[in-house]
Amino acid sequence: MSLPTPRQLFHQFETGQISRADFQAAMAEHAKELIEEMEEAHRNPFAAYLDQICNRYAAFALTVKHGEPLVREVLNALADLPDFPPARWLWNATHMHVPLHCFFRTKTDPVFRIHKLEINGQMATLAVEYGTKPKGSTQSQEIRLRRLRNGQWIEEWRR
DSSP states (O other): OOOOOOOHHHHHHHHSOOOOHHHHHHHHHHHHOOOOOOHHHOOHHHHHHHHHHHHHHHHHHHHHHHHHHHHHHHHHHHHHTTTTHHHHHHHHTTTTTTTTTGGBBBSSSEEEEEEEEETTEEEEEEEEEOSSSSOOOOEEEEEEEEEEETSSSEEEOOO
């Protein structure tokens, strides 16, 4: 079973489903992953810089077409999808103090890329790719989200 996202952990803790110790242990696992990524970036700064450039470009391209607030809303909706592994990195996409490019993983394993994002009124259709980099190991999905009257995005279908 995969580790729940921090958002899910907060919810579980606040509703009494997990103890404080369980919450802290799970959050420590998330922190450990972040620290490992920072150490890897420190060991290979040139590769980290190239990754950052690719991630910035991916974020910029979507922002130019749709605007940053809408892109963040869609990423946040993806973070709420059940059984969607990249949710681990998207859970705080609505936090404006976190740069948008931080949510894209174009070169670093595990990858997360948005190949297509089309937004028509209250519908959004995405083509995403995620997983490990070796050829054929990534998964591609097409996802359609629909905005409810309260502004929340929900999954309409995924294939």
